[in-house]
Amino acid sequence: MYQEAFEYYQKAIEIMEAHSDFNHVVISNYLNASKLSGNELLKHVYEHWRDMLNTLLVNSFQWDRFLSSGNGRLYKYSPFNLNTLDSLINQYFYLPQKNQLNDPIEMPAISGIGSDHLIDSDYRICSFSKNQNSMLMWSHYTENHQGIMVEYQFGSGIPNGFGIGRVKYTNGEKRKMDQDKYIFNQYLLTKNKEWAYEEEVRLMSYKLDKAYYSSYEYPNPDRSKLNVRISCITLGCNFPCSKLQLITNLVVTMNEKRKDYEPKIILRQAKISDDNLFSVEYVPIEI
Numbered sequence: 001m002y003q004e005a006f007e008y009y010q011k012a013i014e015i016m017e018a019h020s021d022f023n024h025v026v027i028s029n030y031l032n033a034s035k036l037s038g039n040e041l042l043k044h045v046y047e048h049w050r051d052m053l054n055t056l057l058v059n060s061f062q063w064d065r066f067l068s069s070g071n072g073r074l075y076k077y078s079p080f081n082l083n084t085l086d087s088l089i090n091q092y093f094y095l096p097q098k099n100q101l102n103d104p105i106e107m108p109a110i111s112g113i114g115s116d117h118l119i120d121s122d123y124r125i126c127s128f129s130k131n132q133n134s135m136l137m138w139s140h141y142t143e144n145h146q147g148i149m150v151e152y153q154f155g156s157g158i159p160n161g162f163g164i165g166r167v168k169y170t171n172g173e174k175r176k177m178d179q180d181k182y183i184f185n186q187y188l189l190t191k192n193k194e195w196a197y198e199e200e201v202r203l204m205s206y207k208l209d210k211a212y213y214s215s216y217e218y219p220n221p222d223r224s225k226l227n228v229r230i231s232c233i234t235l236g237c238n239f240p241c242s243k244l245q246l247i248t249n250l251v252v253t254m255n256e257k258r259k260d261y262e263p264k265i266i267l268r269q270a271k272i273s274d275d276n277l278f279s280v281e282y283v284p285i286e287i
Contacts, residue, residue, distance in 0.1 A: 002038075003037045005037065006034055006036075010030065023056070054123075054206045058161065058206050061165040067165070074152050091213050093211045093226075095124035095209050095210065096126075098121075103195070105192070106191075108175075108179070108186075108187065111183075112183045124206075126203040138236060146238045147236050148235055149270075151234070152229070154228050155216065157223065161206060161208050163203075166200070167201070170192070214226075231263065232268065237280055251265050267284070269283055
């Protein structure tokens with residue numbers, strides 16, 4: 001039966017290749033059937049289909065309107081440094097590896113994921129939030145309110161090798177009980193409930209460290225990029241005055257490149273609210 005299954009899956013693989021239409025479940029079953037039937041694939045063939053499997057897994061997480069905070073908007077809190085500046089100028093998102101993340105139990109060691117398994121561990125993530133006014137996130141991710149929060153407007157269209165999904169939050173004991181169920185989601189899209197205030201949405205990739213974006217020009221969209229534009233940049237309440245002209249010039253330059261019908265980027269700054277000393281409000285900056 002294993003031999004018969006392998007032969008059928010091999011035919012399915014040939015049909016997928018002929019039509020350039022691939023399915024991660026079929027590929028997974030093909031690789032498993034090759035081992036169970038004793039038909040060991042050549043190393044480069046096995047690695048090719050394993051890479052394809054992992055790429056298709058992230059591809060299966062596509063954009064939908066429930067991922068955003070109204071009208072496709074997601075927010076990213078960042079320090080204002082050379083890396084942030086470069087990503088804004090060149091229009092890309094950087095996706096760090098596990099060892100670059102601030103939570104040591106991100107991408108946990110789950111059985112069934114790793115170099116010895118079909119699902120690899122070499123995934124990268126870039127985090128966004130549905131929460132546009134979080135004192136905790138301003139403090140944790142912007143170097144004590146000295147950085148910025150960028151508002152991105154997402155549209156449908158995710159390039160090959162990337163996916164996007166909403167993080168689910170649970171307690172540590174339940175994560176332990178469920179760690180062998182839906183292992184891909186457990187690995188990439190689950191966090192402890194202490195992080196729930198972040199309302200996180202993750203851009204994911206397999207081995208790719210940068211995702212470039214632009215606002216699509218229909219009817220000829222650039223499918224190699226994310227369909228994203230910057231809507232607004234908010235400066236932290238402790239943003240250095242010495243860098244104000246730099247960020248202002250950057251916004252002016254980006255706006256000059258936009259067509260007349262495209263909305264311009266709004267620049268604003270956070271300040272302690274007059275009505276509530278324990279929150280911040282956003283004030284527009286004239287450019």
